[in-house]
Structures are given as structure tokens and as C-alpha cells.
Amino acid sequence: MTETTPSPNTGFTRIRVDAFEDVPEQPGARKPDPILVVESLTRRFGGLMAVDVDHLEFQRGAITGLIGPNGAGKTTLFNLLTGFDKPNTGTWSFNGRPMRGLSAHKVAQAGMVRTFQLTKALSRLTVMDNMKLGATGQTGERFFPSLVRSRWRGQEKAIEERAEALLERFNLHHMRDEFAGALSGGQRKLLEMARALMVEPELVMLDEPMAGVNPALAQTIIGHVRDLAADGLSVVFVEHDMDVVRTVSDWVVVMAEGRVIAEGRHASIVTNPEVIDAYLGRHHGTPLDPAEQERQLAEAQAEIEAELEAEERAREQEGA
Amino acid sequence: MDWESIFSNTLESAIGRDAMVFALAAIGLNLHFGYTGLLNFGQAGFMAVGAYGVGITVVEFDAPLWVGVIVGIVGAVGLALLLGLPTLRLRADYLAITTIAAGEILRFIFRAAEFRDFTGGSNGINGFARDFTNANPFNGDFELWLISFSATQMWYLTVGWALVLLSVLLIWLLTRSPWGRVLKAIREDEDAVRALGKNVYAYKMQSLIVGGVIGSLAGMMLAISARSVQPDNYGTPTTFFAYACLILGGAATIWGPVVGSMIFWSIMAFTENLLRQLVENDHIPDSIMSGVQVGQVRFMLMGLGLALLMIFRPQGVFGDRREIALTTR
Ligand SMILES: Nc1ncnc2c1ncn2[C@@H]1O[C@H](COP(=O)(O)OP(=O)(O)OP(=O)(O)O)[C@@H](O)[C@H]1O
Ligand SMILES: [Mg+2]
Numbered sequence: 001m002t003e004t005t006p007s008p009n010t011g012f013t014r015i016r017v018d019a020f021e022d023v024p025e026q027p028g029a030r031k032p033d034p035i036l037v038v039e040s041l042t043r044r045f046g047g048l049m050a051v052d053v054d055h056l057e058f059q060r061g062a063i064t065g066l067i068g069p070n071g072a073g074k075t076t077l078f079n080l081l082t083g084f085d086k087p088n089t090g091t092w093s094f095n096g097r098p099m100r101g102l103s104a105h106k107v108a109q110a111g112m113v114r115t116f117q118l119t120k121a122l123s124r125l126t127v128m129d130n131m132k133l134g135a136t137g138q139t140g141e142r143f144f145p146s147l148v149r150s151r152w153r154g155q156e157k158a159i160e161e162r163a164e165a166l167l168e169r170f171n172l173h174h175m176r177d178e179f180a181g182a183l184s185g186g187q188r189k190l191l192e193m194a195r196a197l198m199v200e201p202e203l204v205m206l207d208e209p210m211a212g213v214n215p216a217l218a219q220t221i222i223g224h225v226r227d228l229a230a231d232g233l234s235v236v237f238v239e240h241d242m243d244v245v246r247t248v249s250d251w252v253v254v255m256a257e258g259r260v261i262a263e264g265r266h267a268s269i270v271t272n273p274e275v276i277d278a279y280l281g282r283h284h285g286t287p288l289d290p291a292e293q294e295r296q297l298a299e300a301q302a303e304i305e306a307e308l309e310a311e312e313r314a315r316e317q318e319g320a
Numbered sequence: 321m322d323w324e325s326i327f328s329n330t331l332e333s334a335i336g337r338d339a340m341v342f343a344l345a346a347i348g349l350n351l352h353f354g355y356t357g358l359l360n361f362g363q364a365g366f367m368a369v370g371a372y373g374v375g376i377t378v379v380e381f382d383a384p385l386w387v388g389v390i391v392g393i394v395g396a397v398g399l400a401l402l403l404g405l406p407t408l409r410l411r412a413d414y415l416a417i418t419t420i421a422a423g424e425i426l427r428f429i430f431r432a433a434e435f436r437d438f439t440g441g442s443n444g445i446n447g448f449a450r451d452f453t454n455a456n457p458f459n460g461d462f463e464l465w466l467i468s469f470s471a472t473q474m475w476y477l478t479v480g481w482a483l484v485l486l487s488v489l490l491i492w493l494l495t496r497s498p499w500g501r502v503l504k505a506i507r508e509d510e511d512a513v514r515a516l517g518k519n520v521y522a523y524k525m526q527s528l529i530v531g532g533v534i535g536s537l538a539g540m541m542l543a544i545s546a547r548s549v550q551p552d553n554y555g556t557p558t559t560f561f562a563y564a565c566l567i568l569g570g571a572a573t574i575w576g577p578v579v580g581s582m583i584f585w586s587i588m589a590f591t592e593n594l595l596r597q598l599v600e601n602d603h604i605p606d607s608i609m610s611g612v613q614v615g616q617v618r619f620m621l622m623g624l625g626l627a628l629l630m631i632f633r634p635q636g637v638f639g640d641r642r643e644i645a646l647t648t649r
Binding site (some may be wrong): 082083084103104105106108109113114115116120121122123124125129130132133134136138140141142143146147149152156179181182192195196198199 | 490493494496497498499500501502504505507508509511512513514515516517518519520526642643646
């Protein structure tokens with residue numbers, strides 16, 4: 001089967017073979033060419049099993065959406081895979097190379113770069129310096145060579161050119177000499193993504209790249225994510241908005257309470273009773289159609305808001 | 321009122337021994353705190369290691385002064401490794417706790433009676449500066465306008481300020497480079513730097529070592545200029561004076577620690593001389609303040625001044641207000 005997707009940024013139509021054609025839509029499904037393979041990975045916080053993944057593969061060159069309710073363990077999984085946290089048990093390999101025990105910077109050097117749910121702009125560095133920092137193998141970043149400018153000037157220039165191009169692409173070029181701390185929330189998300197690309201990764205892991213940005217910018221970011229895959233990168237991204245997940249991901253992995261409970265194309269995921277259970281709780285009766293789902297969510301939201309207001313009022317009265 | 325002596329003492333302090341020593345100590349701290357975000361509260365410990373490295377090597381082992389200097393520097397590198405290895409992987413506050421404790425532990429060891437044969441206990445060490453004094457090319461007093469220094473003073477001030485300039489040059493070269501960029505990024509958010517493939521631990525260690533070695537030079541210059549090592553010169557207040565100098569001048573700026581130290585010590589001299597004369601000439605009655613309280617009151621004024629500085633110019637003399645504004649966001 002072939003699939004044609006209009007790429008919003010380039011206007012070209014991308015034609016590619018569907019790598020997931022023969023992949024069964026079930027947790028732990030084998031992929032034809034996995035870039036990242038996870039094996040019996042667990043992470044426990046006290047009595048809480050935050051991550052408990054038996055087997056999980058991420059397909060090379062694909063955009064994989066990782067979804068799941070709050071507290072499902074998505075960020076913890078990212079932390080484990082990128083060396084920011086240590087698992088209790090388990091192994092994983094990237095490009096066939098075992099990664100367990102590697103420190104975070106080694107993981108990044110290996111070509112697996114992540115962004116953070118809470119954006120980490122380096123505030124008192126300029127946007128340009130943020131970008132240049134991302135380049136690896138810099139002579140000028142070693143202590144003694146750093147003292148002699150002629151040793152690193154040429155490389156710095158090349159890095160700067162690459163950064164300029166990326167800033168242009170991410171529409172941040174006009175901010176290049178501003179402090180990153182002066183950027184808006186959305187611009188910081190863009191910067192973090194662009195900066196990650198300076199590392200020249202093979203796999204980018206984006207933790208909620210569109211959280212808290214306005215819908216227009218979210219569309220832009222979606223375009224960027226697509227472009228990454230078009231450039232041959234593999235992408236894993238965490239996202240709560242199902243519309244976004246539907247439009248961007250080739251494959252969706254669903255986590256709940258630390259486990260992978262479902263895998264598949266978006267269409268099969270949204271009708272999967274396990275997934276609906278995970279999002280709406282166990283005891284809701286029959287599977288819901290999207291409209292009903294929406295209505296129930298709105299109801300729940302209204303309830304929560306009413307509760308919050310009541311609390312607020314109570315607090316005000318206490319204060320008075 | 322003898323205004324001329326007030327001003328001449330103030331000017332001499334601006335370029336005098338304390339200004340020079342604390343400029344060096346603050347330059348080291350600037351690399352730690354200003355550029356890397358490392359809270360080193362044990363700079364006095366690095367200074368002590370430099371001072372005792374020279375003192376013990378020269379007096380107890382009869383080695384020439386330059387060997388003592390090398391021992392002091394190697395000692396500072398060792399102290400940085402000792403403090404950094406266990407703590408630099410942890411959150412920033414652990415380094416702060418460890419360094420403040422280590423500084424005090426060192427001071428107590430150096431002044432302990434048990435080690436008197438090596439360290440001179442609470443009396444310290446004397447008689448190690450002969451090589452330095454013998455090399456003095458100056459003779460006769462030096463006079464310029466209101467300032468006058470003896471030949472001995474001229475010699476250690478020349479050497480000391482030359483070290484200050486060399487250290488400034490080193491920091492300038494380092495911080496304008498990609499290496500310095502990594503340090504500043506670590507100060508902002510070390511996890512982000514890790515995620516970009518940098519060995520944050522190694523950079524923090526390098527920063528701790530370089531700043532600590534500059535701190536040890538400060539200790540050596542203090543010892544050599546006083547021709548004596550006194551353990552109580554290397555207590556925690558010394559570290560905090562260096563911090564005051566740094567913040568006064570502006571952290572994460574090239575000249576901030578140097579100018580900060582010059583301002584700090586000239587304010588100290590000015591307030592002391594002014595208060596003393598005011599008391600002596602009965603402009604301040606004894607019921608408010610007596611001559612012996614001048615020392616304490618000038619610290620109060622200094623504290624007040626620093627508090628005002630933090631309110632009206634939190635970035636220090638050289639700092640960039642925009643940067644400070646960003647940290648509160
Ligand atoms: N350092 C920690 N110490 C203790 N518990 C933790 C820690 N980090 C995460 N947890 C717990 O582990 C579980 C998974 O958290 P995680 O942040 O991975 O969820 P998530 O899927 O990313 O959620 P969200 O969608 O809200 O970002 C949560 O119950 C959380 O409270
Ligand atoms: Mg999360």
C-alpha cells in the first residue's frame with residue numbers, strides 16, 4: 001500500500017511505502033526496521049510502577065505518537081531511554097547498540113536527542129548561542145584548544161551557518177541575537193526543537209512539543225515534525241491532542257499506568273476499548289463514539305471547574 | 321578633619337594588598353559562580369591550600385619558593401577533585417554544603433595543635449618569603465600624588481596585580497570560547513546541556529579546578545605579602561568578602577571581580593578613616609559611637625551599602641540589567 005500526504009510546508013506531495021503494512025496492531029508488535037528496541041524495562045518509584053514495558057519497537061524513519069493519560073509514564077520512559085533516569089530492570093538498544101547504563105550525554109552523542117516537557121531555553125544565552133551549543137565535536141569546547149581562537153574559528157563559522165539555516169527554517173532568525181529568555185513560550189518550543197537538530201540526531205524524542213502553544217503555532221510545529229521525517233529522521237513524540245496525533249503520526253503507542261496497552265494506526269486506537277478504558281476509567285459501560293466521548297469529557301471538565309470554584313470560594317471566605 | 325589622609329588611605333586601599341588578593345579570589349569565584357553556576361562557599365579553603373602549600377614546602381622541606389608555588393597549585397587541583405568528585409553529580413546545593421564544610425575543616429586542621437610541627441598551629445608559619453624578598457628589584461619608597469608604598473609593598477603589589485591581569489586574560493580567553501559557552505549553558509540548565517551531548521560533569525570539574533587554582537594564587541599572595549600564614553585569615557568570612565566583591569562588581573563579567581574588589585576595599589578604608597576622624601574630632605559623640613567601635617560600624621555600613629546595591633543595581637557595576645531581569649522570569 002502506498003500513502004500520499006501533502007506536506008504543508010513544502011507543498012510537495014510525499015509518496016512513500018507504508019512500513020507498517022504487515023505490522024500487527026497489538027502491544028509489542030515487531031517492526032520491519034526498528035531504530036529503538038526496548039526489552040522488559042521497569043522503573044519503580046516506591047510502590048508505584050511508573051514504567052513497565054515488556055517489549056516495544058520504534059520504526060526507523062517513522063513518526064510515532066506516544067499517548068496516554070496523565071501519569072501514564074511517558075516522560076519517565078523518555079527519561080529512561082535518554083539516560084536521564086536509571087531503570088530497575090530492562091535493556092534497550094539504539095541502532096542495535098545496547099544503551100543501558102550510558103549517561104545522558106553519551107546517548108545524545110549516539111544520535112538520540114530529546115526535548116523536555118517543560119521547555120528548557122537557556123535564558124541568559126542568546127538564541128544563536130543556544131543553537132551553537134547543540135553542535136557536537138567542537139574543538140573549541142575542549143579546554144586547551146579553547147584558549148586559541150584560530151583552532152576553532154573555522155569550525156565555529158560552519159556551525160553558525162548551519163544554525164542560521166535552521167533558525168530561518170524555524171522562523172526564529174529575527175531573534176538570533178536576543179536572549180533566549182526573552183522568547184515567548186511558543187518560540188522557546190521552536191528553539192528547543194531547532195537546537196536539538198543542531199546535534200544532527202537520527203532519532204528525536206519530543207515530549208509534548210505542542211503543549212501550551214496557540215493553535216496556529218501548533219500547526220507550524222506539526223509541519224516541522226513532518227519535515228523531520230521527510231528528511232529521514234525518526235521521530236517519537238508525546239502529545240495529548242488526538243487531532244494532532246491523528247494528523248502527524250504514522251503509528252501510535254498508548255501507555256497507561258506504565259504499560260503499553262495498545263499500538264496501531266490512529267483509526268484503530270481511538271476505537272480500542274482498552275484505550276477508552278484507560279482514558280475514561282474502567283466502569284463506563286459500552287464503548288463510546290467520539291461525540292459521546294466529547295460530551296462526557298466536557299461534563300467531567302465542568303464538574304472539575306465547579307469544584308475548583310467552590311474551593312476558591314471556600315478559601316476566600318476563610319481569608320475574609 | 322584630615323581629608324587628605326582619608327583620601328590617600330582610600331586610594332591606597334583601592335590598589336593595595338587586600339584589593340589585589342580578593343580580586344584574585346573573586347576571579348576564581350566568578351568562574352565558579354558567575355559563569356558555571358557552581359556555589360563554591362569554600363574559596364577560603366582553596367586560598368589556605370595555596371598559602372600552606374607554599375609555607376610548609378619552603379619552611380619544613382627547605383625547598384625553593386617556586387616549588388612551594390607548584391605544591392600549592394597541585395594542592396588546589398587535588399582539593400577541587402576531592403570536593404567535586406562526589407558532589408558535582410548532585411544538585412547544586414550539595415556542593416555549597418560540602419565546600420563550606422571543607423573550608424572550615426581545612427582551617428581547623430591547619431590550626432590544630434597536633435600538626436603544629438608542620439603548620440605552626442594557631443601561630444601559623446613565617447619565614448618562607450625570603451626568595452621573594454630577595455628578588456625585589458625595587459628600592460626606596462614609591463610616591464605618587466597622595467599614594468605612597470614601600471619597596472616591599474611595591475614588589476608584592478606588582479607581582480600580585482600582574483597575576484590578576486593574567487587571570488583576567490585567562491578568563492576572557494576561556495569565556496569567549498565555545499568552552500565558556502558550555503559553562504554558561506550549564507549555569508542556565510544543566511539537563512538541557514546534557515541532552516545536547518555535553519559531559520556536564522567534566523565541565524563543572526574543569527571550572528572548579530581552574531577557579532580553585534586562581535583562589536590558591538590569592539592565598540599565596542596573601543601569605544607572601546604578609547610574610548606569614550595565619551590560619552584564621554582563611555575562614556568563611558574571607559569567602560564571603562570575595563563573594564561581596566564579585567557581586568559588587570558584577571558576576572559573569574570580565575572586570576567585575578577586579579573592580580568590585582577595588583571598590584569594596586576602598587569603601588572599607590574610606591568608612592573606617594572617616595568614622596575614626598569623626599570620632600576623634602568629636603563630631604560623633606562618645607554616647608553614639610566610640611573609637612573602638614569603628615571597625616564594627618564600617619561593616620554595618622558596608623552591609624547597608626550592599627543591600628542598597630542589590631535593590632537599585634542588582635547586576636553590580638558591570639552587569640547587564642537585562643540578564644538579571646531574565647532570571648526572575
Ligand atoms: N521522580 C519521581 N518520583 C516519584 N514519582 C514519580 C517521579 N517521576 C514520575 N513519577 C510518577 O510516575 C508516574 C509517571 O509519571 P510521568 O511523568 O512519566 O507521566 P506522563 O505520562 O509523562 O504524564 P503527563 O502526561 O502528565 O506528562 C506518575 O504517577 C508520577 O507521579
Ligand atoms: Mg509527561
